[in-house]
Amino acid sequence: MIQVSVTSTEVRNQRGIAKASGKQYDINFQTVWFHTHDKQGQKNPYPEKSEIILEKDANGAALFWPAGEYTLAPSSLYIDRSGNLAVAPRLVPLKPKAQG
Structure with missing residues (x-):
C-alpha cells in the first residue's frame, strides 16, 4: 500500500496552448506527499512531494482532495x-485508526 498525505487544498492552474497541437489546455494540480519505499521494500524516512492532476466537475472547477490520509x-x-x-493517481481515503 502506498500512503498519500494531502496537507493543503491549494490548487495550481496551468493553461496555455500546446506547441505540438496548437490546442488550448487548462490543467489543475494539487500537491501531495507520497510515503514511498526503497528497492528493498523499506519505508523511506520522509514522504516525497509530488503533484497530481485533478479532475474537473461539470462546470470545469477543479475537484481537489480534502486534507487527510489516502492510498x-x-x-x-x-x-x-x-x-x-502507467500511473494516474486516484485517491481512496484511509480509515482513521481506532483509538482505544
Missing part, C-alpha cells in the same frame, strides 16, 4: 498505449 485506488494503475505500466 492509491487500484484504478490508478493502467497499461498505456505503448504497453507500459
Whole structure:
C-alpha cells in the first residue's frame, strides 16, 4: 500500500496552448506527499512531494482532495498505449485508526 498525505487544498492552474497541437489546455494540480519505499521494500524516512492532476466537475472547477490520509485506488494503475505500466493517481481515503 502506498500512503498519500494531502496537507493543503491549494490548487495550481496551468493553461496555455500546446506547441505540438496548437490546442488550448487548462490543467489543475494539487500537491501531495507520497510515503514511498526503497528497492528493498523499506519505508523511506520522509514522504516525497509530488503533484497530481485533478479532475474537473461539470462546470470545469477543479475537484481537489480534502486534507487527510489516502492510498492509491487500484484504478490508478493502467497499461498505456505503448504497453507500459502507467500511473494516474486516484485517491481512496484511509480509515482513521481506532483509538482505544
